[in-house]
Amino acid sequence: MTSDVVLLDIDGPVARITLNRPEKLNSFNVELHEALASALSTVASDENLRVLLLTGAGRGFCAGQDLGDRHVAPGEAPPDLGASVEKYYAPLVRRIRSLPMPVVCAVNGTAAGAGANLALACDLVVATASAKFMEPFCKLGLIPDTGGSYFLPRLVGTARAMGLAMLGDVLSADQAADWGLIWKSIPDDAFIEEVERLVSHLAAAPTRGLAETKRLIYRSADNTLDAQLDLERDTMRELGRSHDYREGVAAFVEKRTPDFHGN
Structure with a gap:
């Protein structure tokens, strides 16, 4: 599937989604929202996929909302920003979080506002x-939307979340990695190679186990310790019956590379 503003490429077990409004730093308008929702629905319905890579075209990842798409002339009624969150931004976050596979975001430049929180x-x-x-x-x-008010304190703590949200300062990729906001900052000249290596690794990994890892880590934010321990027990019981667990043990014993089936 392709569209003008969102590109979806599927290559075996790997799906790649590219935000494609480079002249606007891939900022959100209605067209991009709808095309991205469609691409994510396609990914979610393909049982052969094992990893999704999300990135942006051009010199930026995503500059957030296209404010030119929301310009209000004097005397006009203001836009309902809550309706925009409810219709577009909140479902976007839920779609990404619910995908039963790892989602890698390759931030190739500026990530601002909703674009940062999408990442x-x-x-x-x-x-x-x-x-x-x-x-x-x-x-x-305004307030950080697209999950920003949820993600920021959980990733970097309350003090740093308050500073980022109340001051709007620019945070470098190196600092973001040091703070734990992102997994890794990579030198520009090695970025594409490192991203492809990461995606290839995840595409060959035991996808069901990674999907359950994703689910449990996100559930832990709202669970008690006892509830989380019970969830770990139940999930391990199911995963212990899977092909990939048997294959992983056999490959370890036989000193060979495992051949995981994913789902």
Whole structure:
């Protein structure tokens, strides 16, 4: 599937989604929202896929909402931003979090506002060393949406989340990695190679186990320890009956590379 503003490429077990409004730093308008939702639905319905890579075209990942798409002339009624969150941004985060596979976000440049928080909704975030992260909502009298108010304190703690959200300062990729906001900052000249290596590794990994790992880690934020221990017990019981567990043990004993089936 292709569209003008979102490109979807499926190659065996790997899906690649590219935000493709480079002249607008891949900022969100209605067309991009709808095309991205369609691409994610296609990925979710393909049982052969084992990893999703999300990135942006051009010199930026995503600059957030296209404010030119929301310009209000004097005397006009203001837009209902809550309706926009409910219809587009919240479902986007839920779609990504519910995918039964690892989602890698390759931040190839500026990630601002909803674009930064879109990246944080993914499971593994890597960025070029020259990339920048920003939460500029405070400069418009708004709050971090697209899950930002949820992700930021859980990833970097309350103090740093408050600073990012209330000041809107630019955060370098290196600092984002040091703070634990993202997984890794990669030198620009090695970025594509490192991303492909990561994606290839995940595409050959035991996908069901990774999907369950993703589910349990996200559930832990709201679970008690006892509830999480019970969830671990039940999940291990199921995974212990899987082909990939048997294959993983056999490969270890036989000192060979495992051949995981994923699902």
